[in-house]
Amino acid sequence: MEVRAELNYTEEHEWILIEGNQATLGITDFAQDKLGDVVFVELPEEGTLIEANEVVGNIESVKAVSEIFFPLSGEIVSVNKDLEEEPELINTSPYEEGWITKIQIEPADISEASLMNAEEYQAFCAAG
Amino acid sequence: MRYFPNDQDTNQAMLNKIGVDQVSDLFTSIPKSIQLDRPLDISAPRSEFSLLKELKEKASSYPVGHSSFLGGGVYRRFIPAAVGALASRAEFLTAYTPYQPEISQGSLQAMFEFQSLLTLLTGMDVANASMYEAASGVAEAVMMASRIRPKAKKVLVSAGLHPEYLEVLKTYLAPGDLQLVQVPVTPSGQTDLEALANLLDSDSLCSILQVINFFGVIEDQAKHQQALEGSKTLNISVMSDLSALGLLKPPGDFGADIFVGEAQSLGLPLSYGGPNLGVFACKNAYLRKMPGRLVGLSEDTHGKRAFCLTLSTREQHIRREKATSNICSNQAHCALWVTIYLSLLGEQGIRELAELNLGLADYAATQISEKTRIKRRFTGSVYNEFVLDLPCNATLWIDKLMQEGILAGVDLSRFDQSDEGGLLVCFTETNSKEEIDLLVSKLGELA
Numbered sequence: 001m002e003v004r005a006e007l008n009y010t011e012e013h014e015w016i017l018i019e020g021n022q023a024t025l026g027i028t029d030f031a032q033d034k035l036g037d038v039v040f041v042e043l044p045e046e047g048t049l050i051e052a053n054e055v056v057g058n059i060e061s062v063k064a065v066s067e068i069f070f071p072l073s074g075e076i077v078s079v080n081k082d083l084e085e086e087p088e089l090i091n092t093s094p095y096e097e098g099w100i101t102k103i104q105i106e107p108a109d110i111s112e113a114s115l116m117n118a119e120e121y122q123a124f125c126a127a128g
Numbered sequence: 129m130r131y132f133p134n135d136q137d138t139n140q141a142m143l144n145k146i147g148v149d150q151v152s153d154l155f156t157s158i159p160k161s162i163q164l165d166r167p168l169d170i171s172a173p174r175s176e177f178s179l180l181k182e183l184k185e186k187a188s189s190y191p192v193g194h195s196s197f198l199g200g201g202v203y204r205r206f207i208p209a210a211v212g213a214l215a216s217r218a219e220f221l222t223a224y225t226p227y228q229p230e231i232s233q234g235s236l237q238a239m240f241e242f243q244s245l246l247t248l249l250t251g252m253d254v255a256n257a258s259m260y261e262a263a264s265g266v267a268e269a270v271m272m273a274s275r276i277r278p279k280a281k282k283v284l285v286s287a288g289l290h291p292e293y294l295e296v297l298k299t300y301l302a303p304g305d306l307q308l309v310q311v312p313v314t315p316s317g318q319t320d321l322e323a324l325a326n327l328l329d330s331d332s333l334c335s336i337l338q339v340i341n342f343f344g345v346i347e348d349q350a351k352h353q354q355a356l357e358g359s360k361t362l363n364i365s366v367m368s369d370l371s372a373l374g375l376l377k378p379p380g381d382f383g384a385d386i387f388v389g390e391a392q393s394l395g396l397p398l399s400y401g402g403p404n405l406g407v408f409a410c411k412n413a414y415l416r417k418m419p420g421r422l423v424g425l426s427e428d429t430h431g432k433r434a435f436c437l438t439l440s441t442r443e444q445h446i447r448r449e450k451a452t453s454n455i456c457s458n459q460a461h462c463a464l465w466v467t468i469y470l471s472l473l474g475e476q477g478i479r480e481l482a483e484l485n486l487g488l489a490d491y492a493a494t495q496i497s498e499k500t501r502i503k504r505r506f507t508g509s510v511y512n513e514f515v516l517d518l519p520c521n522a523t524l525w526i527d528k529l530m531q532e533g534i535l536a537g538v539d540l541s542r543f544d545q546s547d548e549g550g551l552l553v554c555f556t557e558t559n560s561k562e563e564i565d566l567l568v569s570k571l572g573e574l575a
Binding site: 040042060063064065067 | 441446447
């Protein structure tokens with residue numbers, strides 16, 4: 001299982017990369033492995049305003065559907081349209097080509113979101 | 129097997145347990161006016177043979193079915209004998225939902241053909257393997273629209289929608305926060321599309337239009353599409369008699385996002401309340417928001433053609449409480465009847481069927497206007513049914529004609545008590561010109 005040091009993690013197994021007032025969201029290597037072959041990703045619409053902890057999309061694998069949450073409020077600024085044609089990018093490249101959406105956030109909110117760092121996330125997964 | 133009925137004490141103990149005084153209290157939710165308040169009119173207990181004889185004699189004394197002009201959602205069709213014969217093959221008469229569906233390739237193929245035929249007829253991208261009937265189909269369509277646009281709350285409904293579909297829709301929507309707004313009809317009987325355009329805003333979820341409306345009037349689908357252009361409001365198009373699609377341009381050609389239809393009109397017999405059969409179709413883009421079962425065509429491990437249930441992740445056995453709908457079964461056997469009926473008719477046959485219906489209704493309308501002073505309520509174009517304004521109480525007149533072996537039409541006071549003279553008459557291929565002439569002469573006696 002790959003965990004990247006520069007990322008933040010949620011208990012729902014999403015990773016978040018924060019760069020200034022922009023956050024990039026995806027699901028972790030651990031999550032894609034548990035889901036199995038991803039066959040469809042339902043993406044949010046660009047321009048949508050979201051509340052903290054709102055569902056921003058769905059990931060459908062062969063036998064399950066999981067919701068994608070985002071812990072902060074903000075605005076969807078872009079979505080990974082490649083996933084419409086190649087949802088399997090989530091499996092093959094969860095941290096790069098399999099990113100899901102970019103969200104404009106208020107950096108001041110980050111501290112309230114109780115995100116984990118790589119080390120904490122690794123421990124979280126190991127604890128099961 | 130021995131059968132012992134419950135004795136009084138047992139019955140009373142059960143009633144006490146659930147806190148009810150008497151058995152009849154269990155039926156209080158059924159309106160008094162339609163409850164039977166006397167024992168059945170059958171004489172003392174006796175043999176099965178003699179009881180059947182008495183019931184057959186009684187049945188033959190009813191005039192039902194001699195000459196019927198009833199429509200309004202269910203339609204008398206001539207059904208070729210081959211439909212029943214083929215559909216009754218033992219292979220098809222199995223349990224409703226096979227739990228290893230792919231083992232029943234024949235059943236799945238029949239459903240796949242049903243879906244394909246309905247997409248051809250309606251011009252939609254994709255149709256599911258059926259719903260219960262059109263009324264709950266309309267409600268499911270609104271719930272689907274709400275999954276597509278969760279933030280919009282206003283449901284615009286044409287006043288030409290079948291009143292029973294509207295009742296079911298109200299029941300479905302009662303617990304939620306969606307709000308119904310009715311769009312009136314003009315004197316032509318068509319939905320007032322200017323009024324619709326004025327009601328549109330960013331909160332408008334969908335617009336429900338019955339393409340040939342409850343009053344039999346053909347709606348302007350092109351104008352409906354225009355009215356919705358530029359707004360995100362979803363177009364839900366509804367039809368109760370799909371045979372009209374032999375002639376009418378399909379809703380898929382006019383931007384329908386979701387289509388709901390009643391397929392009883394395609395070769396299912398009339399048996400009191402049913403069975404009816406709902407058709408549900410949509411644009412490809414909304415496929416994953418669709419309720420109901422969907423059969424797909426795939427390949428097995430040997431590269432051979434294989435039918436399968438597909439996109440099951442929408443359904444509750446996988447998606448649990450987030451499922452698109454709780455419809456996991458369907459009416460596969462009714463869908464099979466429709467599939468065989470449509471296959472027998474073919475493209476040319478359904479066109480001829482529609483021409484026949486249109487022609488007979490036109491003949492009736494012409495005869496009524498030439499030979500009587502009874503007026504049609506609306507001026508708009510019709511397919512096979514229209515509303516007449518009788519100069520008397522329609523309920524009483526219908527009862528009188530029933531004694532003479534004529535089912536004159538649907539009594540509109542059933543839906544609106546103030547509508548005393550409203551009669552919805554319908555003409556299908558099962559009506560002869562002689563029958564129509566007789567109805568016209570009866571109308572002539574009124575005015």
